Every structure is written in C-alpha cells, then in structure tokens.
Amino acid sequence: MVGARAPHRKYLTRNHREELAVAQIPFQGRVALVTGAGRGFGRSIAQRLAHEGATVSVTARTRRELDETAAQIEATGGTAIAVDGDSRSLADVRRIVAETERRLGTIDILINNAGVAGPFGPFSETDPVAWWSAQEVHIRGPFNFIHAVLPGMIRLQRGHIVNVSARASHLIAPYLSAYCLGKNAQVKMAMLLAAEVRADHVHAFSIDPGFVVTQLARDTMSAADARKWVPGMVQRLGERDAADTGKADLARCAQRCVDLACGRYDALSGNYYELTDDLDAAISRIQDQP
Secondary structure, three states: OOOOOOOOOOOOOHHHHHHHOOOOOOOOOOEEEEEOOOOHHHHHHHHHHHHHOOEEEEEOOOHHHHHHHHHHHHHOOOOEEEOOOOOOOHHHHHHHHHHHHHHOOOOOEEEEOOOOOOOOOOOOOOOHHHHHHHHHHHHHHHHHHHHHHHHHHHHHOOEEEEEEOOHHHHOOOOOOHHHHHHHHHHHHHHHHHHHHHHHHOEEEEEEOOOOOOOHHHHHHHHOHHHHHHOHHHHHHHHHHHHHOOOOHHHHHHHHHHHHHHOOOOHHHOOOEEOOOOOHHHHHHHHHOOO
C-alpha cells in the first residue's frame, strides 16, 4: 500500500512558508458541516468538533439518527442542528448548506464522510446501476457539498475540507471495484481542490478513518454479494466485531479531523493520511527543505 507523503517540492513558495507559520485557529465561532453524521465515524467527528467549540450541522438521509447525534452534542454543552437530505441531490445539498448558514453562519469546516460499501462482485456480474449509484455517493456527494460551501469559504478566506476516504483507495482489491475506485477518487478530489484554492486559504485533505466495525460494516457482513465474493473480508469483520476491539479508532479519526481543521497543518493540504501517519513529522520534512 502507498503511504502518505509530504508534498514533493523543490522549494517553498511564499504561501507555503506562511502556512507553516500559521498558529492553531480556535474552533469557537467556526461552523462545521459533517455528512454521514447519523452514526459511526460521522457522529464521532461531529461530537468532537462540537467539544472543541465549533457549532455543528449534521446531515444524512435518516432524520432519526441525526436527531440522536444532535441531542447527544447538545446534552454535553455543544451546539448542533440536524438537517436531513441526500448528498447525491444538488437541490438537497443546496438546501442543507443554506439552512446551516442561515441558522449558524458561514460554513468553514466540511467533513465529507457519507459512504457505502458495496456492491461487491466482478465487473462481469455486478449490476451497473448499483455500481454507478455507489459512485454517486462516493464522488458526486462530496463534489456537491464542496461546490456549495466553497463560495462562503472563499469569502471568509478560510476553510478546511476533509474527505473521509479509506485504505482501499490505494489497494487493488478484486470484487471491490465500486469501493476502491470511489475512495481513490476522493483522494484525487482533495488533491485537485487543494491546488485550486490554496491562494484563498482553503485547505483540503483525505484520510483513512481506521478500522471500526460500524453499522455499515455490519450491513456488509450480512450482504449476500459480500459473503459470496469477499468472504475473507467478511470473516475479518466478524472477528473484529466479536473481539469488540477497534473502537479507539472512532476517537482517533475524530482527533485527526480536528487536527487537520485547526490550521496547524495547512502546509500539508492536498495529502492523504492514515491514523498511523505523523503529521508533525510531515511538517518537519517540509520545513527542512531549502
């Protein structure tokens, strides 16, 4: 697997040197929008951003789960609203962003976390409609939200966007083409976005969230196509779930999102990182460049 690396540059431009000197941005007064926030990683990320002081808008398709997330944040002293909608629908996304900004203010943190695991199977047998539907979640959804929030971030001259991708973005995994290609596109999307908006002080990253048996993973374990085509993966998920280990990655993923949104690592914009990657070491490698 290809690991995360600092940007390859022969020299540091003025913008890069300014980014290295940026102090941490306080989260008080900042507005975060987290997609796929009804459960799992999305809920954990939203809770952590609220704990840091950001006001948070949580979105997904299932209103009941969103209300639970918002209520949990409010119960611990945070501020959150729930706005349901489908990330694949540009009309829904525009409504979600407009309502969030009307009630909370301009969004300057976006976490694209919504995702699906399947369909599973070979190119010759996978339903093309189901395969393309997965790409709409992986690619169209994040693009819709980025498109909708960027004007506000550019006006503020401040913004942080994190695509929650996966290690699969760097793997050649037979029968997982829908997931691997979708996650790879999210990594490339962050790279391209970062290159376009760096001068506007907007920064984009992609991450692997870690290994936790969330409800999405449990749905995968029960899916007939997954059990047929990727039985080894289903077995590993079952073993992890039975051992009840890995919950720590929920907190580690949330911390990684906080770190990337705080401003301290803006010089790393465009890169993909896993939880084991040392962001401070990556910054040091850039600082050491002549």
